[in-house]
Amino acid sequence: GDQVKQSPSALSLQEGTNSALRCNFSIATTTVQWFLQNPRGSLMNLFYLVPGTKENGRLKSTFNSKESYSTLHIRDAQLEDSGTYFCAVNTGANTGKLTFGHGTILRVHP
């Protein structure tokens, strides 16, 4: 089965609202990364997390290693937040091997 599961698989938000994306994993990891793939296909890194919380503007992400999940909170969603959000966990100690979830497709509408 999938070792990294993201939910929901798709989400539609009205501009200005808030939401949370979830990433559950069944493999041991010490780091979690979140990426946004924009509608043109480009992948941008959002967060690199060790256990704990980071915040960047309207985005906040938490990695809970004890319960094997991570969340990405989006506050005051904007149209440019639309795209596919991927979480990825590092499964190879210092090798950099990432296992990705299947992504959450987010559409922000006026």
Add this chain to the structure above:
Amino acid sequence: EAAVTQSPRNKVTVTGGNVTLSCRQTNSHNYMYWYRQDTGHGLRLIHYSYGAGNLQIGDVPDGYKATRTTQEDFFLLLELASPSQTSLYFCASSDVGRDTQYFGPGTRLLVL
């Protein structure tokens, strides 16, 4: 910001064809990676490298070879392309293994 470039951006070949995808990073990163992205599978790691001359096998290596000629350049080789290799290919780099990965713009490959 890390700079990772890929070429070509789009490629069409026929079954059995020989294809080389190129990736260059200009930030002196040690680690480089090749992924493929397919609907329903997310991104999957094909091969990766710790440095020039090094190659490590990823999670979906069958049908692919790779070569890291310099610290900057990492190539993905499809010597007998098959339609199942039609995909969007991404290259990425990171300074060390446990670090943020920076992705290139991707190469769309169509195997007819």
